[in-house]
Amino acid sequence: MSEEPPKPWDRDTRWRQGHVLQAETAAAFKLRNAIDSAANLVVVVSHDCDLANDNLDAEPDVEVIVGRLVATPNGNFSWGKAPRTLHLSMTRDGGLVTVELIATSKRLIPKRELAQFEPDGAFDLDGQGLAVLRSWLGARYNRSAFPDRFVSRMAATKLDAKLAKILEPHGELISVVYFEVDDGRIVDREKDSPYELGIVLVYPAGDDPEASADAADEVVKAVERVCDQRLASKTDIVLKRCLAISEDDLPVSRARVLLQWRFEYMTLRASDHPGPVQT
Template sequence: MEEVQPQWSRETPWRQGHVLCAKARAALELHHTDADATCVVVISHDCDLASDDLHAEPDVEVIIGRVVSAANGNYSWGKAPRTLHLPMQRNGATVTVELVTTSKRLVPKSTLASFEPDGAFALDANGLDVLRSWLSSRYKRAAFPDAFVRRMDKTGVSKRLAKKLEPRGALISFVYFNLDGGQVLERPDGEPYELSIVLVHPPGDDPEASAEAADDLAEDVKEDCEAKLADKKQIIVKSCIAISEDDLPVSRARTLTHWRLEHMTLRADGNHPGPIST
């Protein structure tokens, strides 16, 4: 008797953040160049996954990622729009999964219907929120004045800020800039930008310890930036403060602009996430 192939239905077990099992990866020929570390994560929205109209929604979007040995702080919490280091549980232990936007693929629901998600992996609510925020960030990034971005690069402040955050980046969930009080101006040479930096941190299990560590980092960042910006005609760093997510009101957040450490994903060196193969 011919075996009946499972059909995609609204009762599908697949959800955003689920991981494909090894058999599903093999059937769909989804492999990272770091083959043994391959981790393919579903990124389609749950509503799209629930649709059983395969003419309107025939595919599931995934990212071919990999498990890495340690998280890079600049890729944690969605700070970089092209690369995410996402903590997940694998057989009860925390692992870091690296996802790169250029590694997105579409897989047919008709094929994926034959498989169940890999039960060894689990993504908690906070991790799912980070994943969703990171996925959307590519389309809602704030634009800074070109002159300001050039000065940040020319003075090396962008790289210094990233290097300061990298070893302790998991401590900081967001980096906000208040530039010229919210104005977007293309300032001429010799007319400095006034910059205030806000480092937002999750309270964690020990809010006092988290706040103290974030305050120390903020002071370190300000001193380092000021040292790089000895020429006060470029950028003036007015302040760098740390604030808990619990203490940042929406009204205040709306006056700030999210700064993403994009250059870290563009540099052409050996630390750049590798390509994938299919």
């Protein structure tokens, strides 16, 4: 009896962005997480249009990230806040799980070979999660740039680390952190000439907008307190304002002039386990 011919890759492929490889499939391609191979989870990150392209000369491969399951999400890695590491919520057999993806753990699988396998149907990524994944994938190549001296002063005062420590428990509440430095002007200020900083904390309104607003206001107060502590001299950086605003109320025109702060100081050596800077 002759063997069945290999399945071709065509436009009707079942593979989509956000799909998960079955454990046996990951093993067949020797894809193992470097930190915790026992928690291995490989996620497809190629765009659906690229997956549907059956011209294998133009699009021969599928891009994946070799991630892992983690027991507890880190709020600073949720909503795509950090460009290197993402903690993404998925469901597995109907139960919520957290997947850790690291941008430098991308790999390529030939379409001809992946065509012989099916996605792991136990995992599901909803529309919101898929939007977060797509935003995070693009953020690595489209990040906000702040003046060098402003970044140095943030690090010298340890304000960046303290803000991350405050915001980490509220990772699901605060979806985006925006900075407004000197009203958007890029200036390398001299010594004793402080930067003026505005902080905007954006939150999803959710099912109870009033409760979400109250919770976000409490985070604002915590941020203001740590700024008062860390910026006591008022010579490096001055906090001009800190406010919380719902995603539903943030106009596009306003968002365009704000710069997103993505906790980039947390990017450690490639051999390190990703996590916040301890102070």
